[in-house]
Amino acid sequence: METSKVYHIGAATSLAILIAWLLAWEMVVAPLKPGGSLLALKVIPLLLPLRGVLKRDVYTLQWSSMLILLFFAEGIVRGYSDRDAISRMMGWGEVALVCVYFTCALLYLRPYKKAAKKIARELLDKVNRATHE
Known part of the structure; x- marks a missing residue:
């Protein structure tokens, strides 16, 4: 299987699992109030980014990789500070899923970033040559 496809599947799958994980956490597994919160x-x-991630939209993968860091912070805080052991475990699970998404998204985007830098470098070279002539 092509590497970029593996990274895309990893990002999309981890995002979908993270959504289900967080819903289960707050509604069933360890809600703050009985019956969900x-x-x-x-x-x-x-x-919001789920559709774009599923469609392999580069821009969506870029901004969602920053958005996901909010959930990383929440998972760390709740993993360390929640009193309930199950809730702490859910927090660490959130951190793990965020790390998978972030890593897969960045590895998927890597070739696009390299290509963009190459194009920018070529354009800059053309501009420099034109101004020196």
Whole structure:
């Protein structure tokens, strides 16, 4: 299987699992209030990039790799500070899923960034040659 396809599948899968993970955490596994809490609404920002990630949109993968870091921070805080052991475990699971997404997204985007830098370098060279003539 092509490497970029593996990275895309990894990013899309980890994002979908993260959404399900967070919903399960706040609604069933360890909700703050019995029956679920409004904290489940935190998955809404993750739903915004889902379509673009599934379609391999480079721009969406770029900005979502920054958005996902908010969930990394939340997972770290809750992994260390929640009193309930199950909730702490869910926090560390969130951190792991975020790390998978972030890594896969960056590795998927790497060739695009290299190509963009090469094009920018070539354009700069053309401009420099034109101004020196």
